[in-house]
Amino acid sequence: PVTAPDPREHRMDEECFEVGEPAARTLRDARAHGGRIIAVGTTVVRALESACDANAGSLAPASGWTRKFILPPYRFQAVDALLTNFHLPRTTLLLLVAAFTGEDVLRRAYGHAVAARYRFYSYGDAMLVV
DSSP, rough: EEEEEEGGOOOOOOEEEOOOOHHHHHHHHHHTTOOOOOOSOOOOOOHHHHHHTTTTTSOOOOOEOOOOOOOSOOOSSSOOOOEEEEEOTOOOHHHHHHHHHHHHHHOOOOOOOHHHHHOOOOOOOEEOOO
């Protein structure tokens, strides 16, 4: 959860990531042939975006520890779409999704989810954000 009054002041926990050469090559080839990169989960987004950060904006192999904190506004370098859960309020995960969708679209999606009684969090319903 984000506990700082201003989310920009939140300190992310460190997370280990690795994007190997075969994965980076497959993703680059897909994009070069007109495909899109669809991340399954926010952890994948952070890993791929961290790999881009480590390689001057290019999707290339990288590994290590990241404190990558994605919140609006953010320009995604590696990811074109996202499959993720409906995350809880005031979490870094929800802020990442807001950076991807835009805050207004996310508010409308969550309004629909609450009205339709979707399940939230890890074992809840999911959404595909394109």
